[in-house]
Amino acid sequence: MSTRPSAGRYALLVATGEYADPSLDRLRAPQQDVTRLAAVLADPAIGDFTVRTLSDAPEREVRAAIEDLLTDRSDSDLVLLYFSCHGIVDPYHRLYFAASDTVRTRPASTAISRSFVNEQFEACRASAKVLILDCCFAGAFAEGFKSAPQGALDCQVGRGYVVLSACDSYEYAFESDELVASAPRGSIFTDVLIEGLVTGDADLDGDGLVGVDELFRYVHDGVVRRRPEQQPKYSAYNAEPHIYLATVPPVAAVPAPTAVTGPSKVGGPPAVTSYNQHQAIVARGFRVGAELVRRTYGPFGRRMLVEDERGGLHEVADASGIVRLLAGGDTRDRLGSGYLRELVEGIRHRVGDGATTGVVLAQSMLDSASDALRAGANPVALRRGISAAVADVAIELAGLAVPVRTRAELRALATIAAGDELVGDLVAEAVDRVGRDGVIRVEASNLFGLELELTEGMSLRAGHVSPAFVTDQEEGEAVLDEPYLLLVDDRISGAEELLPLLTAVQREGRPLAVFAHEIRDTALGVLVLEKKARRLLSPVAVALPWPAGQRTEALADLAALTGATVVGGGSGPRLADATPDVLGRARRVVTTRSEAVVLAGPDTAEPIVRRYRPPRNEPGPGDATGPVSAERMSRVVGGVAVIKVGEVTVEQRQVRRRQIDHAVRNAKTAAEWGVVAGGGAALLGVHRRLAGRSTAPVPRQRGDDEALGYALVVDALPAPFEELLRSAGRDPTGVPEDLAYRGPGVTFDVVGGRYVVARDAGIIDAAATVREAVTAAAGIVTRYLMLG
Incomplete structure (x- = not known):
């Protein structure tokens, strides 16, 4: 293997994502890309550069930093300058790099010009100079350059001036440069560049070193494969082939630590990491969507413009709306966005609220889990620690919950x-x-x-047996209006048993809902066929695979509600002998995969009312027929509320x-x-109680990865409260610790800026909602940990 000779190696990475000029869109890629690239270049096992980063700095500060980088260099040094920002071209196609205080219409006096950077590079005495531009129109920098490679001896550091551009002089480096939520995605160019350096895949000749020419070929192929419309450019001036940017690490694992001070800077060989490229892809895609969701959080949450897959723009103010529309520009972002969608929709489906809280928690846990994996933590041990922490959080929340009073x-x-x-x-x-x-x-x-x-009605914890019965694809429901009901306390497998009743129902032109112990074989087939052929209007089959006594009770309750006669089961007529008189009627039947709701019609509701709500001074069901189970009472006595919605459009x-x-x-x-104090206060209290159990030794020792997993959950608990403060324009430092000691019933009103009694102020959360947010966030992270 070739050995890179000793030389001074200096890098300046400039990231500008926030701009004072509103016509320059906010970018999220620069900060994350510069942080990751700095870690790679600073790693002594890979880049071994002395790295300085500059984030969201004004034009004057950027100029000074560039001059500092390039002045007083020696003849044996290698210097690298990286820009991730907006590129601006004036009417004469002159290129400028935008700083935080740049005015788009006045680039000559407020931005960093191409001519300034070029003059500084030409005056620099360093033998090798590399400029990497990840911005729009970057190819305009090297117009007029000519690639003129010179000879060089093997193992010598090559000399010359090289420019790597994310795109040509007329292209955008990102898919979109407009003020929409989908525009500022992570940069494909920098992502592929980092991937080539860290994995060692950019070492195309296998000599253990990554030359700038090899790196360009690797990046060009990777970018074009993922985004054909973007064409990176390579330009050189008196350049020799052996300008080496990196050494292939002994264990070429995956994206490097997220900070220059990460594990690789500790003395000794780098830790063997279990972090892999698949996890890096998921983490990036999740972060793209999570950043949008976080900005909608709390009473000061913003409305976001989100671009759908067809390019349409939508104004959205909640997590559910964002994840339904979000379509990552880089196809690899869609996997991480899928994790985010699953998290949000799962929480909403189970408890109705808390999705944004879950996203904030998950992002915090995900970042900590990634750091732990990079440091060499075992994912299985981390998972055990996470599970233990979630169980403890649930116990603590249950202890804080109080019943709803009003x-x-x-x-x-x-x-x-x-x-x-x-x-x-x-x-x-x-x-x-x-x-x-x-x-x-x-x-x-x-x-x-x-x-x-x-209205009167009942629900059953049983759903339709086949998706073929679904009539509302978006909600996954089968909705039957004014149906007949066939109740069978037995298995149905033969179609011939159903045919006489099917013929009678067809003549009436109404739907049929079949409730039975089991529906299978040709009996199920004929119902599905009737649905597809539209001969029978919207049939549905619901299986009740319960113990005989429980099933008999449920069918009896359905019969009382709908006026039906239960068929089979030893006491009713056989299905083969049944006539249409056994059919019941309902106003509506709605089924999902796991639930069936039956709304009674006006002429069939009275029997069940008398049965379970006897008039005063008359014996109730517990007096006349023995105890009635709580499940059965809740199924039939709760009643049904129908909220009718009238709007202009579907x-x-x-x-x-x-x-x-x-x-x-x-x-x-x-x-x-029950409920707990809202505004993140309950989780802060739980964090204070559990923090003492989550301390993991530093540096890590063998066997403490489980404690690390426990800690990453507990350490994430203050994140929702801190996010609420940030969205309200308040400084989160100091307040969380103070609030945690004010008692379980107190929270901080971010609108009024004062501590309040949560229930008196109406700032409360359902305890189950908070618990579900933690549980679901941890579930996403454990799934992420097990990616191979």
């Missing part, structure tokens, strides 16, 4: 989840009327606005429906599991 508290929770006071009022009333076990449905209305209607109605669904889930979980 409708006003339900209203506050529902309003937060829906982002709409009118929805909050209506949902609080609905939950208060039907109880935590009641069913709340949302239906379309022909009248504008929202309307609450109470899309508006769907948005309103999602608002209500989220609010309902959040209010019902609060009614069941």
Whole structure:
């Protein structure tokens, strides 16, 4: 292997993502790319550069730093200057690099000109000079250069002046340069460059060294493969071939530590890392979407412009809307965005609110997990520690939870989840009327606005047996209006048993819902066929695979609600002998994969009311027939609230429906599991209680990776509160520690800027929502840890 001769190696990395001029879009790529590249170049096992970074600096400071880099260099030195920023060209196609105080229309006096940088490079005495430009129109820098390689002896440091550009003189370095949320994605050019240096894959001739010419060929192929419209450029002036930027590390693992002071700077050989390229891809894609979601957080959350896959722009103010639209420009970002979408939609589906809190927690945990992997931590041990921490957080939150006392508290929770006071009022009333076990449905209305209607009905923890029955693909529901119901306390496998009843229902032109112990074989096939052939309007089959006694009770309750006669089971007629008289009727049946809701019609509701709500002084079900299980009582007595929604368009109605669904889930979980102080205060209290258990020795010793996993969960708990303060324009330092010692019922009102009693101020969260945010965030991180 060739040995790189000793020489001074100096690098300046300039990142500008924030601009005072509103016509220059904010970029998120520069800061993250410069941080990662600095770690690679500073690593003594790879770049061995003395690195200085400059972030979001004004034009004057950037000029001074460039002059410092290039002045007083010796003849044996190698210097490297990297720009990640906006590139600007004037009407004469002269190139400028934007600084934080650049005025787009006055680049000559407020930006760093190409001529300034070029003059400084030409005056520098260093033998090898490398300029790397990751900005729009970067190829314009080297117009007029001519590649003139000179001879050089092997093992000598090559001489010359080389420019690597992310694109040619008329291209953008990013897919878009507009003020939309999808524009400032991570740079493909820098990402591929770092990948080539860290993995050693850019060592094309296998000599253990990465030359600048090899690196360019590797980067060019990688960028063009991922984004064909972007063409990196290589230009050289009196350059020799042996300008070596890196040594192939002994263990070419993956993206380097996120900071120059990472594990690689500690004396001795680099730690064997378990961090891999797949994890780097997921982490980057997750971060792209998480950054958008975080900015919508709290009472001062912003509305984001998000670009969908077809290029349309949408104004979105919540996590669910962002993840439904988000489409990463780099196809590799879509995997990480998928993790984010799964996290947000999972939390929303289970508890209705807390998705943004989950994203903030997950990002914090993900960053810590990545650092731990880079330092050589074992992912399986980290996973065990994470699981232990999540269990302890759940216990602590349960201890802090207090019951919901008033409708006003339900209203506050529902309003937060829906982002709409009118929805909050209506949902609080609905939950208060039907109880935590009641069913709340949302239906379309022909009248504008929202309307609450109470009706008889019941729900079953059983769903349709095949996706072929689904009528609403977006919600995954089979919705049957005015259906007949066939209740069978037995298995159905033969189509011939169903045919007489199917023929009778076809003549009526109404849907059929079949509830049975099991529906399979040709019986299931004929129902699916009827659905596809549209001979039978929207059939559905629901299986009740429960113990015989539980199934018999459920079918009896359905029969009382719908006026049906249960077939089979030893006491009813055989299915083969059944006539249409056994069929029941309902106003509506709605099924999902795991639930079935039956709304009673006006002529069938009375029997179940008398059965489970006897008039005063008459015996109840527990008196006449023995104890009735809590599950059975909740199934039939809770009632059904129907919230009717009238909007101009289907899309508006769907948005309103999602608002209500989220609010309902959040209010019902609060009614069941209680509430805790909101605004991140509960998690701060849990952090204080658990922090003493999460201390891992530093530096790491054998066997403490599990403690490290525990710590990364506990250390993330203050993140939501700190994010709320930042979104309100407040300094998070100091407040979290102070709040943690003020008691479990106190929180900080970021709007008023004062400490308040959480319940009196209405700043509360459902305990189950907070617990789900932590659990779901940790679940995403453990999945990420196990990527190979």
